Amino acid sequence: MTDSELALKAVALRQRMLRLIHDAGAGHTGGGLSCLDILNVLYNRILRVTPETADDPRRDRYVQSKGHCVEALYAVMADRGYFPDAALDTVGHYQSYYVGHPTRKVRGMEMNTGALGHGLPICLGLALAARMDATGARIFTLLGDGELAEGSNWEAAMAAAHYQLDNLVAILDHNTLQITGRTRDVMSNEPLADKWRAFGWEVRPVDGHDYAALTAALTAPPPAGKPLFILANTVKGKGVSFMENVGKWHHGVPSDAELATALAELAAAGKKLSEAQA
Amino acid sequence: MFTPAAQAMIGQLGLKKGRANLEEFADTLLALATADRNIIAVTSDSRGSGKLAPYGKALPQQIIEVGIAEQNLVGLTAGLAASGKKAFGVSPACFLTARSLEQIKNDVCYSNVPGVLVGISAGVSYGALGSTHHSLHDLAALRAIHNLTIIVPADNFETREAVRFAASATRPVYLRFGKSAMFDLHPAGTKFEAGRAIPLREGRDVAFLATGETVVHALLAAAHLTGQGISARVLSLPTVKPLDTAAVLAAGRECRAVVTVEEHMVHGGLGEAVASTLLEAGLHPKFKIAGLPDEDTVTGAQADIFRHYGISMEGLSATARELLGS
Numbered sequence A: 001m002t003d004s005e006l007a008l009k010a011v012a013l014r015q016r017m018l019r020l021i022h023d024a025g026a027g028h029t030g031g032g033l034s035c036l037d038i039l040n041v042l043y044n045r046i047l048r049v050t051p052e053t054a055d056d057p058r059r060d061r062y063v064q065s066k067g068h069c070v071e072a073l074y075a076v077m078a079d080r081g082y083f084p085d086a087a088l089d090t091v092g093h094y095q096s097y098y099v100g101h102p103t104r105k106v107r108g109m110e111m112n113t114g115a116l117g118h119g120l121p122i123c124l125g126l127a128l129a130a131r132m133d134a135t136g137a138r139i140f141t142l143l144g145d146g147e148l149a150e151g152s153n154w155e156a157a158m159a160a161a162h163y164q165l166d167n168l169v170a171i172l173d174h175n176t177l178q179i180t181g182r183t184r185d186v187m188s189n190e191p192l193a194d195k196w197r198a199f200g201w202e203v204r205p206v207d208g209h210d211y212a213a214l215t216a217a218l219t220a221p222p223p224a225g226k227p228l229f230i231l232a233n234t235v236k237g238k239g240v241s242f243m244e245n246v247g248k249w250h251h252g253v254p255s256d257a258e259l260a261t262a263l264a265e266l267a268a269a270g271k272k273l274s275e276a277q278a
Numbered sequence B: 001m002f003t004p005a006a007q008a009m010i011g012q013l014g015l016k017k018g019r020a021n022l023e024e025f026a027d028t029l030l031a032l033a034t035a036d037r038n039i040i041a042v043t044s045d046s047r048g049s050g051k052l053a054p055y056g057k058a059l060p061q062q063i064i065e066v067g068i069a070e071q072n073l074v075g076l077t078a079g080l081a082a083s084g085k086k087a088f089g090v091s092p093a094c095f096l097t098a099r100s101l102e103q104i105k106n107d108v109c110y111s112n113v114p115g116v117l118v119g120i121s122a123g124v125s126y127g128a129l130g131s132t133h134h135s136l137h138d139l140a141a142l143r144a145i146h147n148l149t150i151i152v153p154a155d156n157f158e159t160r161e162a163v164r165f166a167a168s169a170t171r172p173v174y175l176r177f178g179k180s181a182m183f184d185l186h187p188a189g190t191k192f193e194a195g196r197a198i199p200l201r202e203g204r205d206v207a208f209l210a211t212g213e214t215v216v217h218a219l220l221a222a223a224h225l226t227g228q229g230i231s232a233r234v235l236s237l238p239t240v241k242p243l244d245t246a247a248v249l250a251a252g253r254e255c256r257a258v259v260t261v262e263e264h265m266v267h268g269g270l271g272e273a274v275a276s277t278l279l280e281a282g283l284h285p286k287f288k289i290a291g292l293p294d295e296d297t298v299t300g301a302q303a304d305i306f307r308h309y310g311i312s313m314e315g316l317s318a319t320a321r322e323l324l325g326s
């Protein structure tokens, strides 16, 4: 899949995610839009796992530490064929398997996440096991920038370097916002690149909406023995003008009118992309 | 540790002293792991206190040290378990079940991976080190989490069997071990089954339902009461969850009084589990939870603390007599 094909797919995925959140009446809109391009690249280019190999012990694994942005993940995984798109119409419904955070009852979900600061420690275990069994698998997690205030991340950051887990990749959805406001105002965590480097990681800052850049950063192996930290600079609410960088869209749910506006805006962007491709 | 009268009773019952359950755990795990390279121990600067130094020497590829970082210990253990490893996360019970409670709840139990959590030096094993190092909350906290089998062995036999069970379990397990040398309580040929109580003594007046390192004291009290014409039953309940409700209900039906005994606060542990089981079945024998009261725990060694709160042959005998009005 070319970069422009991925970009076109992202339009449809954003639309699907917004419809899902609108219909469910709940969801994490802004963060979903900020990490969607990352998930799109992961699932359609990077991860060596498919719906058919979702139980293969040698598969690559992805654990979404920022579990609240599950709607973006649902949209990407449904598109990839892990479950029928119709399943997304049941998200949050009484007795549905499709919960507001990832759970293993959904095919292809590796772990139940949603409490922050859990994904990276879990991925250490997955990465160590992959190394013990010489599966060659890579282990990926997605962190939020607000999430980095959780101390467990730093316990795991230390241990990942100690164990030289160069099969481990942590991607930061660096959208600089969290539920209360700007992360720098809530609990400043910069300089992030320096911190992760100081913890012994290979750090790659990248535009988190640039397919070529994301692909390159995720593909090139890190120096031997170094875990890889992708500092993906993103825009919260990316792709919908009135949602971009607006705090209330952290878990704002679009009204009927807002949904229509957003879908139309995305459709127009998609049309432009198609025309440019043709 | 024991009064002269209790020591005399130990002699009378012919109880042989084994070793600390922690040591039995470590040797059992080493034996299992030697035969199965998928068994991995995870420690948080705790291999010494977990008696796992020989394990670490013998099987350096099957032990992972995380440093003093219990949250990482449990998350990492869950990740190993999700990858088909039989991972044993070993850390002092006080830290393991408080600081990393959320990792136990979500990463292990909710995600339903077959991780084993081993709380070492549990209860008041650390004695005079004080309440930072005591785990008197762990059974209460963990009982309230779905999808976790909780086992508190009383002696070396129960320990061995519990470790074997955990190594082959397909769901999360919590094991809880103390540091004191334990008396062997069970005759050869005793059957251990997770979720089942093990009868130690028959009796009809009072039943002691005990778990972990308190069981020996209940057994001594029962023998002591027999000498006073009181017939006392003793059940060892290594599995606190799921509770052996059949054994509990039989005790409540057949005995006039029930005394539960545990190295845990009286809230939320074995005693309240037994109480709700009895009440929901419409049974209401005279009832007492022997454990640590809801107060600042007295300073002392484990033996001092047990004696202070009546977890002793004399204390438990008195509790039973009081309930029976004799």
Ligand SMILES: [Mg+2]
Pocket: A144, A145, A146, A173, A174, A175, A176, A177, A178, A183
């Ligand atoms: Mg953020």
